[in-house]
Amino acid sequence: MSAAAVEHPCDDEPEPMLVTANRLMGQLPGHRVEIIGGVITVAPPPDGPHANALTTLMIPFLAAGLHGEETRVLQAIGLWLPGGPEDYAIPDLAVVDADFDEHLVENNCYDPAVFRLVLEVTSGNYKSDLRHKVSAYAEAKVPVYVVLDRRHGRLHVLTEPTGCTYDSHEVYAPGQSAELPPSIGADLTLDVAELVEAGRPRT
Numbered sequence: 511m512s513a514a515a516v517e518h519p520c521d522d523e524p525e526p527m528l529v530t531a532n533r534l535m536g537q538l539p540g541h542r543v544e545i546i547g548g549v550i551t552v553a554p555p556p557d558g559p560h561a562n563a564l565t566t567l568m569i570p571f572l573a574a575g576l577h578g579e580e581t582r583v584l585q586a587i588g589l590w591l592p593g594g595p596e597d598y599a600i601p602d603l604a605v606v607d608a609d610f611d612e613h614l615v616e617n618n619c620y621d622p623a624v625f626r627l628v629l630e631v632t633s634g635n636y637k638s639d640l641r642h643k644v645s646a647y648a649e650a651k652v653p654v655y656v657v658l659d660r661r662h663g664r665l666h667v668l669t670e671p672t673g674c675t676y677d678s679h680e681v682y683a684p685g686q687s688a689e690l691p692p693s694i695g696a697d698l699t700l701d702v703a704e705l706v707e708a709g710r711p712r713t
Contacts, residue, residue, distance in 0.1 A: 526596065527545055527548070527550060527596045528545070528596045528616075528617055530550060531543045531544075531545055531550050531596075532617070534550070534552060538552065540554075540555035541553060541554055541555060542586075542600055544598060544599045544600055545591075545594065545596050545597045545598055546591065546593070546597055546599055546638070546642050546643065546646050547593055547594065547597065547642060547645070547646065548593075548594045548596075548597065551635070551638065553633060553634075553635050554633070554634075556631075556633055557633070557711070559660070559708070559709050559710060559711050559712070560631050560633055560660070560709065562708045562709065563631045563658055563660065563705060563708040563709030564585070564602055564603060564631050565708075566704060566705055566708035566709075567603060567629065567631070567658065567700070567705060567708075568583060568585075568603065570698055570699075570700060571583045571603075571605065571698065574696035574697065574698045575696055576605055576694065576695050576696050576698075578608075579608060580607070580608055580695055581605050581606065581607060581608055581626060581694070581695040582605070582606055582607075582608055582610065583603065583604075583605055584603070584604050584606060584610075585602065585603055585604075586600050586601075586602065587600070587601070587604050587606065587610075587620065588600050588617065588618045588619030588620060589601060589604070589619060589620060589622055589625060589628065589647075589650065589652075590615040590616060590617075590619040590620060590621060590622065591622070591646050591649070591650050592622070592649055592650055593645075593646055593649050593650075597646070598617060598619045599628075599643060599646060599647070601628040601629060601630055602629055602630050602631050603628070603629040603631075604625055604627060604628050604629065605625070605626045605627040605694050605695065606620070606624045606625050606626065607624040607626070609624070610624045622650035622651060622652055623651075625650075625652045625653075626652075626653055626654065626693065626694045626695060627652070627653065627654040627655070627656065627690070627694045628647055628652050628654075628655055628656070629655075629656040629657070629658070630643060630655075630656075630657050630658070631657075631658045631660065631709060632657065632658065632659050632660050632661060633660075636659055636660070636661050636662075639657050639659075640657060640659065640666070643655075644668065644675065644676065645674040645675065647668075647671070648668075648671040648672065648673065648674055648675050648676050649671075649673070649674050650671075651671050652671060653669065653671065653691070653693055653694075654667070654668070654669050654690060654691055654693070654694055655667075655668040655669075655671075655676065656668075656688075656690070656700075658705055658706075658709060660706070660709040660710070663683070663684060663706045663710075664681050664682065664683055664702075664706075665681070665682045665688050665700065665702045665705060665706070666679065666680070666681055666682075667679075667680045667682070667688050667690065668680075669691055682700075682702045683702060684702050684703035684706050684707075685702070685703055686702050687699045687700065687701060687702065688700045688702055
């Protein structure tokens with residue numbers, strides 16, 4: 511007696527991107543998996559200088575009282591993006607409304623309306639942080655986007671999101687101070703030289 515082939519009509523259907531992204535996260539511990547513009551991106555675990563820069567960045571945010579009753583300062587919190595049905599990003603750092611946990615959307619990601627600021631520290635993916643994520647965060651109407659560009663030793667502060675871009679894009683070099691909009695919840699100025707030095711690999 512021969513066995514008949516069993517048809518599986520669903521086998522040809524691609525799995526949802528969220529399923530693929532979550533599977534990749536399980537297979538690649540420590541990697542950051544995001545879906546931006548309908549494309550899955552995978553970033554390797556950050557190096558030590560990246561982590562050092564991120565901690566150095568957190569200090570003034572905490573000192574300004576942004577981790578309190580009205581806002582919270584959080585690392586690697588998921589942000590649900592409006593650009594695609596399954597798009598999401600995981601910024602290195604964010605300032606969010608204190609009631610963010612009441613605004614969970616899906617896949618451990620939160621409504622962009624609770625985000626006052628997102629911040630990225632670049633690794634090898636600096637082009638994504640300065641291009642694709644600019645569009646994604648602007649479309650999500652995140653009011654302030656800050657990028658510490660370790661490759662070029664610069665700090666970018668983008669404000670006034672309109673459509674898929676930011677109307678204001680200021681670039682600061684070491685020796686300058688970057689003043690962030692008070693809309694984040696406090697007056698805050700960042701020392702660019704200190705941040706660039708914190709993110710520089712040691713030889």
